[in-house]
Structure formats: structure tokens, C-alpha cells
Amino acid sequence: xxxxxxxNLGLRSEEILQLNSFGTNHRIRLRMQSLIPEILDEIDHxxxxxxxxxxxxxxxxxxxxxxxxxAGGAVxxxxxxxxxxxxxxILVAGVVTIGAAVNTAISSSFANxxxxxxxxxxxxxxxxxxxxxxxxxxxxxxxxxxxxxQASGRLAPGDDGIDFNNQxxxxxxxxxxxxxxxxxxxxxxxxxxxxSLLIGIGKRMQRWSQFENCQDxxxxxxxxxxxxxxxxxxxx
Amino acid sequence: xxxxHQKLIxxxxxxxxxxxxxxANDMLDNGYDPMKLLEHCRAGMDVVGKRFESGxxxxxxxxxxxxxxxxxxxxxxxxxxxxxxxxEAANKGVVLIGTVHGDLHDIGKNIVTFMLDINGYKxxxxxxxxxxxxxxxxxxxxxxxxxGLSGFLTLAFDSMKETIDAIQSAxxxxxxxxxxxxxxxxxxxxxxxxxxxxxxxxxxxxSLCNGWAQATA
Numbered sequence: 001x002x003x004x005x006x007x008n009l010g011l012r013s014e015e016i017l018q019l020n021s022f023g024t025n026h027r028i029r030l031r032m033q034s035l036i037p038e039i040l041d042e043i044d045h046x047x048x049x050x051x052x053x054x055x056x057x058x059x060x061x062x063x064x065x066x067x068x069x070x071a072g073g074a075v076x077x078x079x080x081x082x083x084x085x086x087x088x089x090i091l092v093a094g095v096v097t098i099g100a101a102v103n104t105a106i107s108s109s110f111a112n113x114x115x116x117x118x119x120x121x122x123x124x125x126x127x128x129x130x131x132x133x134x135x136x137x138x139x140x141x142x143x144x145x146x147x148x149x150q151a152s153g154r155l156a157p158g159d160d161g162i163d164f165n166n167q168x169x170x171x172x173x174x175x176x177x178x179x180x181x182x183x184x185x186x187x188x189x190x191x192x193x194x195x196s197l198l199i200g201i202g203k204r205m206q207r208w209s210q211f212e213n214c215q216d217x218x219x220x221x222x223x224x225x226x227x228x229x230x231x232x233x234x235x236x
Numbered sequence: 237x238x239x240x241h242q243k244l245i246x247x248x249x250x251x252x253x254x255x256x257x258x259x260a261n262d263m264l265d266n267g268y269d270p271m272k273l274l275e276h277c278r279a280g281m282d283v284v285g286k287r288f289e290s291g292x293x294x295x296x297x298x299x300x301x302x303x304x305x306x307x308x309x310x311x312x313x314x315x316x317x318x319x320x321x322x323x324e325a326a327n328k329g330v331v332l333i334g335t336v337h338g339d340l341h342d343i344g345k346n347i348v349t350f351m352l353d354i355n356g357y358k359x360x361x362x363x364x365x366x367x368x369x370x371x372x373x374x375x376x377x378x379x380x381x382x383x384g385l386s387g388f389l390t391l392a393f394d395s396m397k398e399t400i401d402a403i404q405s406a407x408x409x410x411x412x413x414x415x416x417x418x419x420x421x422x423x424x425x426x427x428x429x430x431x432x433x434x435x436x437x438x439x440x441x442x443s444l445c446n447g448w449a450q451a452t453a
Binding site for chain 1 (some may be wrong): 250251252253292293294295296297299300302303306337338339340341342343346347349350365387388389390391392394395
């Protein structure tokens with residue numbers, strides 16, 4: 001299964017400072033303006049972000065309402081996926097991570113009382129994971145173009161209409177173990193800064209934005225990462 | 237209320253870290269009662285909490301205010317122990333907290349732990365992916381008044397329910413309040429798990445614990 005480990009994820013302080021989840025208080029913004037570059041330097045210096053992705057292109061055998069069957073016998077019971085990926089000849093099962101080191105650093109910051117730094121580092125880590133997901137979609141666009149086809153938008157277990165129980169199957173198909181991702185008993189990915197993706201490839205695939213995914217999400221009302229734009233990275 | 241300690245409350249509430257720490261240090265150096273000083277700091281923290289709940293402040297402000305309080309406490313607490321009035325810094329009770337088994341998310345739990353700590357609770361943090369037996373053993377050992385269960389994903393709700401059922405079976409449920417938080421908890425989930433309350437953010441957790449502490453005082 002293909003593995004990607006050459007992500008180029010740039011992040012500027014301004015992108016973090018623009019987040020809706022941060023307010024406009026002058027003093028806290030001054031503090032963040034000095035702290036964020038320090039955190040970005042630390043992340044860079046200590047190589048705390050180690051982005052990797054693994055994926056598989058899987059032949060679609062059949063799509064009927066509520067179920068998506070793959071060559072080889074794997075089945076996803078997912079009404080929304082079967083609807084939105086209708087027409088796909090290939091299903092991409094993918095998984096993206098930025099590694100475990102950053103979460104260790106965040107926990108350490110909490111433990112030594114640097115809580116503002118910990119919260120900011122968490123935001124930075126999430127933004128970098130979202131950027132890695134966007135990069136992954138671009139790689140899949142290239143795969144689709146090579147086949148003279150199109151890639152759909154992305155879905156994931158846990159999205160509305162895609163039962164979270166599909167996570168085990170998706171990670172197995174994507175070869176998550178090859179890049180060090182495992183699942184806890186309740187389906188939590190370890191490292192926690194990881195995400196799975198399902199993308200259809202076909203002649204006429206729908207392309208939807210992350211904004212549309214967020215519109216359908218039952219968590220929308222209280223999600224701090226709710227997207228108002230076309231990509232995760234633009235979602236500020 | 238003296239002008240000086242009103243000023244301290246305002247400096248904390250307005251995120252003036254340098255000013256707040258300097259004024260607190262000056263007050264302590266001039267013999268101000270360290271216990272009272274920490275009470276003023278908590279009053280400043282209350283203002284920050286209210287601004288957070290009203291949407292004026294966000295998580296960074298909560299964290300920075302907490303860091304100010306921690307920094308001031310480092311100087312004040314040893315003075316409290318040494319002082320003639322004696323006694324330990326105010327302790328509102330023991331809270332046992334952990335992320336339930338099967339779940340590895342700790343950012344929310346860490347934020348709640350920090351906020352409870354700076355608001356005067358002794359917090360025992362059991363970490364992440366905490367087995368049910370660890371909760372039971374720790375309740376027996378530390379006898380908390382409140383247990384906080386954290387879990388991010390929907391599947392963690394079953395772990396919360398299992399943990400609460402086990403606490404009940406062990407005969408420990410009647411003496412403690414249990415709050416849950418993280419991800420998509422709501423009153424339906426609270427009812428499903430058997431918890432007493434749920435919180436949507438760190439300040440909710442503090443408010444719940446304060447309410448329970450006042451009810452039993």
C-alpha cells in the first residue's frame with residue numbers, strides 16, 4: 001500500500017491568530033503573538049510533527065443504498081457513503097497522521113503548568129493535521145487524474161450517516177498499521193492526531209467541500225473546528 | 237473592598253499578567269494576608285469565567301488567567317503554611333478525574349483538571365484510558381466528593397456507563413457526585429450513563445463542583 005511521508009506543511013503564526021476560536025482581547029493576542037512563533041520553532045527544532053499517510057485504491061464491486069461492497073469481500077455499511085460515492089469505480093481508504101510526538105509535548109506542557117502553550121500547541125497540531133488531510137486529497141486527485149477520472153470529496157467514519165464502527169475496516173483497508181496507527185477498544189486512533197478518509201474515484205464524482213460535511217454534522221453547533229470554507233486549512 | 241485588591245481583581249480579569257503578578261507580589265511583600273490574596277485572585281478568575289461563559293473570552297484567556305493564579309499561588313501558599321493564622325490554602329474538596337477506558341484524548345480533561353485546581357479543588361488526575369478498577373480503587377483511596385469522567389468519542393459513552401455501573405456495584409455511588417464531559421455529551425448521554433451532571437466546558441465543571449460543594453457545606 002502506498003505510504004506518503006514527504007508532506008510539506010507550512011504554517012504561519014497569522015493562520016493560528018485568525019482562528020475563530022480565539023478572541024480579540026488585546027493583551028492575550030500580544031501574548032499569543034510572541035508565544036506562537038516560539039511553539040512553531042520548537043515543533044520544527046524537535047521534529048514534533050511527523051506527517052504520514054497510508055492508503056489503498058480498492059475496486060468497488062457494488063454500491064446499493066446503505067452498503068458499499070469492495071472486491072475482496074470488504075463491506076462498508078454506510079448510507080451516506082453509498083449515496084455520495086455512487087458512481088465510484090474505486091474507493092480510496094486512507095489514513096493520515098502527524099505522529100505522537102506532538103501530543104506528548106502537549107501533555108508535558110500541561111504537566112509543567114504551561115497551559116496556554118499547551119492549548120496553542122493543540123490548535124497548531126490540529127491545523128497541521130487538517131493541512132495534511134488537504135495534501136492527501138491533492139495526492140488522490142493526482143491518482144484520479146492518472147486514471148482519467150475524478151476524485152470525490154472526502155468522508156470519514158463518524159460523519160453523519162457513516163457509522164463509526166466502520167473505522168476498524170477503513171483503517172485495516174488503508175494499511176494504518178504500516179504507519180504506526182492503531183485503534184483502541186472504543187475506536188480511538190493512536191496517535192490521537194490522526195484522521196481516516198474515504199474518497200471515491202470515478203468518471204463523474206461529486207466534489208463537496210469540507211464546509212458541506214460540517215453542515216451535515218450533528219456536532220456542528222459546538223464544534224470548535226467547524227469549517228466555513230472549502231478546505232480544512234482555509235477553515236479559520 | 238480595598239483599592240489595592242479591587243485593582244488585583246481587575247488586572248487578572250483584564251489579562252494584565254505582568255501587572256497582576258507584580259501587584260500580588262508587592263501586596264505579599266507588604267504583609268498582606270496570603271489567604272485573602274488568593275481569594276481575590278479567585279474573584280478575578282470568577283470574572284474571567286463569566287466572560288468566558290458569555291463568549292467575550294476564549295480558552296486562551298482562561299488558561300492565561302489560570303497561569304497568573306498559579307504563579308501567584310507559588311508565592312502565597314508557602315506563606316499561608318508559615319503564617320500564624322495557619323491552616324492550608326482553601327480546599328473545596330477532592331475531585332477524581334480521568335479519561336475512561338478505551339479513550340486516549342486528554343486535552344479536555346487536562347483543561348478541566350487545571351481549572352479545578354486553580355479554583356481550589358484537590359484534583360487527582362488518573363490520566364487517559366483509565367480501567368474501571370483504577371477508578372474504583374482510587375475512589376476508595378482518595379474518597380473524592382466528585383468524580384469526573386472524560387471521553388471524546390460516542391463510543392466512550394459506553395465506557396462511562398460501565399464505569400458508573402461499577403462504582404454503583406462497589407457500593408461507592410451514594411457518597412459521590414459524578415460529572416461527565418467531552419465530545420457530544422448532553423442530557424441524554426448523562427441519563428444513559430447514570431451520571432449526575434454533564435459539562436460542556438471547563439467552567440461548567442467548576443460551576444458543577446462549586447454547586448455541589450455549597451450544597452453540602
